[in-house]
């Protein structure tokens with residue numbers, strides 16, 4: 396299938412700053428790809444290269460198999476939503492959404508029908524005569540999404556669309572975006588975020604970025620459960636990175652304790668065992684297993700977060716449902732389950 400979006404070896408330089416380094420990426424029709432990474436990792440730059448808001452220093456951008464590297468943004472036919480709504484303040488909701496359709500000389504009667512359709516799609520059908528200042532942040536962002544969808548773009552680009560909203564509203568909007576997604580089965584979505592929760596909830600695949608480069612890309616669940624890079628393990632859901640001695644392809648040793656590990660896709664080089672905090676077991680010391688000292692306990696409502704220090708010298712974070720028999724400062728026993736992934740340490 397021809398990808399809806401393809402970046403081929405795209406680099407972007409601003410003077411001596413390298414904002415994007417040799418990015419290769421493709422997005423299939425109907426797929427949601429999240430670009431996830433810390434601030435300054437190049438996510439927005441990649442999105443702007445797709446939108447045409449900037450021209451790559453080198454490399455090519457293709458949409459539906461067509462090279463658009465030299466095509467201006469308004470001729471790319473994409474829907475774009477940025478973090479700050481960017482609605483026209485002097486225009487009512489209806490006219491904001493109709494704007495792109497008028498620019499494309501869509502007949503007036505069809506404009507009315509299409510605006511009604513996309514406003515209904517985002518649950519804003521009753522707000523067509525309001526001005527943006529008469530809407531909440533979440534409502535404005537819904538209108539911005541409706542405006543982007545009105546032209547029925549094959550690709551929707553979303554750059555941190557929820558970052559201006561408060562936490563409760565963000566969660567509501569994630570559910571809303573999932574519902575919207577189901578209504579647009581053929582639209583490719585590129586979703587820029589630094590929020591791993593949004594990426595996990597919304598994306599079919601995640602591309603993890605760091606320092607202008609792609610670290611790793613893969614289907615959301617396998618990237619979460621079986622990351623190859625240590626950066627992915629710690630950025631996509633917290634992870635303990637335990638130094639281990641590799642015995643063979645399936646077995647590692649933490650001190651004297653042997654643990655089965657998964658090592659899919661790993662070649663030679665330094666590795667660590669990636670252990671999610673909720674998979675670390677902590678119990679009172681019984682004389683076997685990995686001895687450790689319990690350094691701190693924090694109640695988190697749904698459970699407890701523990702900091703422990705292995706007597707071998709590594710600190711670990713654990714998340715456990717209860718702390719019966721455990722007290723800060725006491726000697727404890729830590730268990731690491733089989734099946735945690737080995738990851739490459741940069």
Ligand SMILES: Nc1ncnc2c1ncn2[C@@H]1O[C@H](COP(=O)(O)OP(=O)(O)OP(=O)(O)O)[C@@H](O)[C@H]1O
Nearest residue numbers: 409412413414433434435436437438439440441589
């Ligand atoms: N117009 C510009 N001029 C100079 N440097 C820029 C410009 N735009 C981006 N950069 C730099 O390029 C790098 C990547 O920026 P980019 O905005 O793509 O990061 P990001 O991952 O989207 O970060 P954020 O989450 O903070 O938006 C950063 O170091 C940034 O300072």
